[in-house]
Amino acid sequence: MQVLEKDMIELNKQFATKEEAIRYCGEKLLAAGCVEKEYVEAMLERDEMLSVYMGNFIAIPHGTDEAKKYVKKSGICIVQVPDGVNFGTADEEKIVTVLFGIAGKGEDHLQLVQQIALFCSDIDNVVELADALDKEEIAQSLTVA
Template sequence: MEIQKNLIKLNQNFQTKEEAIEFCGELLVAGGHVTPDYIPAMLQRNEELSVYMGNFIAIPHGTDAAKKEVLKTGIAIVQVPRGVNFGTEKDPKVATVLFGIAGIGNEHLELIQKISIFCADVDNVVKIADAQTVEEIANFFEN
């Protein structure tokens, strides 16, 4: 899993899950991974099925129909120390780490699988959430 350090952002703060998803999408656009049309598809994907995965992580990604907007596989990692609620007021699902992904073909499934395996250990999520530098986060995935 290739990590681009310019797509890792520390200490972000969002009022809404939509704002958080758009931020991840904008990073993927800036990195040359997707066209701007991928961002609405990321929001639509979360409406259809929450991108919250448990263990304080969310994996915003586009719909299947938006695959044509993916230029190259990429991942944005966003640290949200205060968390952002992907649930409801009555049933909060707070994410402190966001992985915005876009994959060519079935590569997005591989990305989700790798992230899920790594984050199945909540200690790994805490390490990312507590990381003080971009390099620290990048090093977790360079193996």
């Protein structure tokens, strides 16, 4: 997994809706110069097409295939949401406590999703990220991955 810049890690965030959470991830990628603003909207579209909820309290917001043209460089942000945000419906809750916003240039996209999914398939890793008290803890956890 690529080295994670500490300014791409956010702790203790709260969101009222999944759209707000996805948009926040997109804005982080935009601010870091990874994507153009159109990519943020494509992240919301992608979730409408197929949920970015992955199970184990994880969501991986990313853009549609058509939006790859808006990716300037690969990037990843991690947003911790201790109180959780619902990525499900009114009938079925799918609570997310850790968001991985990604933008992958070329083949990096699939590789990033696979690495995150593999890391997060171990619920202990997810708990470690969700409970981390500082950015360094999260950076250390993922550098080892």
